[in-house]
Amino acid sequence: MLTDRYPYLFDPVHAAREAAAATFRATGSIRARVEGLAAAGLLDPTDVRGLAVTRWQLAHADALTDLAFIVQELGTFPLRSAGGFDDVVEAARTGRSVVAFALTEPEAGSDVRALTTRATPDGAGYRLTGVKHFISNAPDADRATVFARLDTGEGRDTIACFLVEDPPATPQKVAGHSIGRFDFVDTPARLVSTKGLGLAFGTLERCRPSVGVAAMGMAKRAFDETLRHVQTRRQFGAPLSAMPVVQARLADMALELEAGTLTALHACWRRDTAPPGARTGYESAIGKVTATEAAQRVIDAAVQLHGGLGVEEDSVVQQLYRDIRPLRIYEGATDVLKTVIAARWLEGS
Ligand SMILES: Cc1cc2nc3c(=O)[nH]c(=O)nc-3n(C[C@H](O)[C@H](O)[C@H](O)COP(=O)(O)OP(=O)(O)OC[C@H]3O[C@@H](n4cnc5c(N)ncnc54)[C@H](O)[C@@H]3O)c2cc1C
Incomplete structure (x- = not known):
């Protein structure tokens, strides 16, 4: 448990939430998973560390349930921030509504x-x-928080935030995900806020470090699978774990896990404890990039140490290899976040 291992970063409320997430299991559609998460109290509002411990545990067990969880947060956080949508937020919290977050366009x-x-x-x-x-949970969504241009007069416009009921979705094929597109044609919408860009960026910056922690949950699962495998699989008359090169690989995986987890958790802690109005984009970017890139390397090493079994379609590490990849792209691609990180030092120099 993260809350046991890093107690100085957490409060008792985080430990209770993590314990609930650790035993949570769900299968089936995104909607069924959202309903299960709600029944377990995991969709109740929490801070970024609460998101993080939930995501680590869910992602360690099953990446799709982690996505079902975090997209509810992405979809509803702009509504909670703007205010005035208590009925929608409550329906999402209790699993009666699946709310997508629709920003990206072709x-x-x-x-x-x-x-x-x-x-x-x-x-x-x-x-x-x-x-x-590329809108997560779109095929199951009965509501979407959507960002769109709105004329403000005199040839000027702003990016505003809207709520759409029953958004028109078409599924997109992305392995291991439930993704879709929305084709809006004169689709009715309610205005959430004219300050949509601030809401979108604020939501992404808040959730971004938890992406790093989720990546670490997936990487730890790959590490656990690998530990088991190298101690039971025998070649050249001994378990794989007896070989110095295998031990060195395991040590490298552990180093990546320790550094990535702590860096991402630090970003979450920083976001929760920063004074109102303080900017935490730098820490969020550091946490996401460090952990998602490390997770990819750990999972790649896990596949390598599984040999042919590591690329069998049903193997856990093969699925993790596929599941981890988008985390380096969505909510700020690594390359884009590197510009944020560099800017901080160039501005400060
Ligand atoms: C599985 C999955 C789920 C998603 N879920 C959602 C969702 O729920 N809601 C939503 O709105 N969107 C979602 N997205 C979309 C996601 O946010 C975008 O894919 C992401 O922002 C990148 O945009 P793009 O795919 O158009 O890539 P592009 O913007 O075309 O970028 C492609 C690549 O170019 C490079 N690049 C681009 N800009 C820069 C720059 N300024 N500096 C340096 N390098 C750069 C990077 O390497 C980047 O990866 C999802 C995507 C995936 C894959």
């Missing part, structure tokens, strides 16, 4: 400000036209 990925989905006023509400793609 021509606006890392460059979020380039998005072109447009909102036009329609009576008391709005209508959205445009395309969002």
Whole structure:
């Protein structure tokens, strides 16, 4: 348990939450997993360290359930921040609603400000036209928090945040994920806030360090599988674990795990304890990049030490190898976050 190993970073409330997440298991659709998470109390509001310990435990057991969990947070945090959507937030918390977070567009990925989905006023509400793609949980979502352009008059516009009921989804094929696109054509929407960009960036910055911790949960699972394997698999008359090169690989994996976990948890702690208004983008970027990149290396080593079994379709490490890859791309690709990290030092020099 992270809360046992790093007690100085946590409060008792985190330990209780982690214990609940450690025993939680779910299968089936995203909706079924969301309902199960709600019944276990895991969708109740928490701080970033609460997200982190939940994600580590869920991701260690099953990456898809971790995604079901965190996308509910991504979808509802802008609504909680803006206020006025208590009924929607409560439906999500109790598992009665699956809420997607729809920012990315075919021509606006890392460059979020380039998005072109447009909102036009329609009576008391709005209508959205445009395309969002690579939206997690979209096939199961009955609501979506959507970011779109809104005219503010005199030829100017802003990126605003909207809530859409029953968003029109088409599934996209991404292995191990439940992903889809939304094609909005004059789709009715409610305005959440005209300050959409701030809400989007604030939500991503808050969740970003927990991506690193989830990656570490997946990497630890790969390490656990590997420890078992190298002690039972025999070649050249001895277990693999008797070979110095195998031991060196295990040590390298442990080093990556220790450094990545602590760095990502530090970013979570920093985000929770920073004074209001303080910027924590640097720590968030460091935590996500360090841990997700380390997790990829740990899982790659796990596949290597499993030999042919490591690439068999049903093997746990093969699935982890596939599941870990998107974490280095979404919520800020590694290369994009490196520009954030470099900027901090260049500005400060
Ligand atoms: C599994 C999965 C789930 C996702 N879920 C969601 C979701 O729920 N909601 C949502 O809105 N989006 C979601 N996304 C989309 C995700 O946020 C984008 O894929 C991501 O922001 C990158 O955008 P892009 O794919 O268009 O890549 P691009 O922006 O085209 O970038 C491609 C690559 O170019 C490089 N690059 C781009 N810009 C820079 C830069 N400024 N500096 C240096 N290098 C750069 C990086 O290597 C980057 O990986 C998801 C994606 C995946 C794969």
